Amino acid sequence: MEKKSLTFAEIKLKLVNYCVYQDRCHAEVEQKMKEFLLIDEAKEEIMLYLMKENYLNEERFTRSYIRGKFYIKHWGKTKIKMHLKQKQITDKLISKCFDEIYEDDYLKTIKKIYEDYYAKQSGQEYQKKSKTIKYLMSRGFEYERINDVFE
Template structure:
């Protein structure tokens, strides 16, 4: 189990699932979990921070999608909210802008409002907040009019 945790940061749920695969007695599972936490092989906060950084900076996921996936892994909401400081607000804004421009430029054969609508749906599916998307669109329009 140490090797499993050393390979990459894991959440408690992943470690417990792996132990279920080994068919261990409950007492042994608790001992192993306790040992992993005491020796700092298993840290829910470290996992959460690493997961947030990876999914945002590597896969360009928004906060909503990251939050939902972490909840699915059994990470407490309070911890998720506390760890979102891993994402720089400027980087978040720049990512939305870049994704919006890239996606919209690939769409052909549609009216302007259809392109905008389709691009917004795409960004929502990536987990970005509607308010943030609208703000980026507004800024881009202001930039065009200057």
């Protein structure tokens, strides 16, 4: 099937809509642009336009990503950071935006996941505890933080 060729304006609009639908990072928009045969100058012009008009905002994306992955998916900071790095977000920006997660909420979440998961485990106390800690770490919670909850 032949691809319908789009004008520059149509491509630009598609990318605006892509960013409006949900916050995106630069890497996602660059990936999306690969669907269209654009010369580098055109890609650059679109990126600048998206940023200037605030359709594309790396900090806003990072903040909303952190909130979503923590408050909805209950991921720990390690996992969130790893996924953001895959999206080429800088360490500096990630650290700056982690204030989206309240310390109290973080510890309460660790405690709640711990209790829920621990209750479902069978075996001896130490086995249940070690399985639960491994589970929390797989969700991206730091070992030190998990321990803090049970000191």
